[in-house]
Amino acid sequence: MSSFLKPRWPVRFLALGVAVGLAMVAAFAWWALAPIRLHASPLDFSVKPGSTARTAAVQVRAQGTEISPRLFYWLARITGKGTEIKAGSYEIEAGTSPWDLLQKMARGDQSLLAITVPEGWTFAQFVHALNAAPGLDHDAQGLSGAQIMDRIGAPPGTPPEGWFFPDTYLYARDSSELAVLRRAYQAMQRQLSGAWAARQPGLPLHTPYQALILASVVEKETGLPSDRRKIAAVFLNRLRAGMPLQSDPTVIYALGSRYSGALTRKNLQVASSYNTYVNSGLPPTPIALPGDASMQAVLHPANTRALYFVARGDGSSVFSDTLGEHNAAVDRYILKRSP
Template sequence: MALLMLIGAGVWWANQPIALRETPLDFSVRPGSSALSAARQIRAQGADLQPRLFYWLARVTGRGAELKAGSYEISAGMTPWALLERMARGDQTLLALTIPEGWTFEQMLQAMAATPGLQHDVGNLTPQQIMQRIGAPEQIPPEGAFFPDTYLYARGSSEIDVLRRAYQAMRKRLAVAWARRAPDLPLQTPEQALVLASLIEKETGRPQDREKIAAVFVNRLRVGMPLQSDPTVIYGMGPRFHGNLTKRDLQTPSPYNTYIISGLPPTPIALPGEAALQAALHPAPIKALYFVARGNGTSQFSDTLAEHNAAVARYILKTQ
């Protein structure tokens, strides 16, 4: 009879709501924790959970060896039994980090450093050391190497782990896009496609213009014309750029000054998204060699210099 009463009391306790210091309550359990240690950690973080009762519940149900470390959330009304099941499944609370298209590598690192819940482990590393840690080949530059997307992570995850996932995502996307590229492009490697995609990403955010801008750059590469992309000059200037490009800026030598150099710059200038990758490898079937911003977010495309000069007069100089 006493045994039945103890079992009954245990069943009753396992199905009672856990009293919480705050609702919902976020907590973390360290790797390698036993059921008893996990319960003590949860209690210390604000849940009125009886460690020994939780330990016996885990042991009797055979769940003790299945509990997974990580970050979890206890909502109002959750019982010890439901909590045990959640931890056995590894149903963790996930946080989100969004990396937008067009960001630079430095902007991405700054955002990660300010993101809560991440283990900040790249602050003292050089870009080259970061690339080594994520397993990238030595010749892959960090700029443009990470796919812009929203990444879910458990509290306490490493920045290196998130960066590795973003890097692997870009390599997979780039490989697929390169394998399906249009024929006869003036691009020799997937890395060149990534560079071109980064220029397209920075030149426009308008979906209807991406393939046309890609066509202008591809057409220029084919005939040996300088790409003359302002975003590449700005990228090469770094902190020296203060909001306005001058004639002197366009005449100053730099590996990224596409008014002076021939062909593509040496590395991407930003993180291109999927649409920019597709545009770079599937440019529009047009002969345009020029484009100019209309001032409303769209661009005017021209086949000849005379047409382009007329478009500049109309949309930039406002003389027509």
């Protein structure tokens, strides 16, 4: 039989195979770029450590999507991202495609929660907030302050008060409370170290820890930010003169749960090493978590000889160089007596 009379079915079969293959590729591409069906939007889900593309997709499907683990595996394999998937917490919204999802997990573009620690909080308030925060592994719950400090790597015997920098901390779901505490502790170490290295010379403070203690007192005393450096200067002047600090917040800290909301004369005599009315010098530890502004105020105080200040009642303070001037200010702003 001559060659031009040979059957043409192999060519047709090959053409059919190519057409089917192209159709499959097109269908796969359409699937990869089409929105995933979500049971809720936005949808939060987590991927466990050690997950492959297939097991990650199984987890995503189990947490509220209609994604195909088999197709997702092939998408990851074909694009070379199968080994790049990162564990963590994620959020996707309506319109997200399998390709979008794969890129998000390959980047580790996690959905993060946040906890804000205000300046002036105590260590106990910070821990309480962590215990109540959603999405955390509450591994610090029930631990004492000493145990927490040990777990985050602080030197033995380090008191926890004051050693955590007030800031907003982002975290992924299922993160550790201790990990957040460790970050805040390390942040405070960095802030304090940098501030201490750039301090004004001639201060009556001998260690960074003393600066941290005084900064915590300034933090609790300051009602108006513009007064902060003057308040710091008053306390530093009193330290130089050997005068007690006479800071109400230290007494409030000493009283703890016994504080009723108003200090009495009896309160000012409470037997405590934190009572700066009956003890000279600094309290033994910080009384709160000071922010950077208070640390800077202590290490770069205002140029004043004032030894006293009293609150006006509007957040600002009146500063006095002498006891007579101070008593007059107390009469006017505290006792409400006319001059």
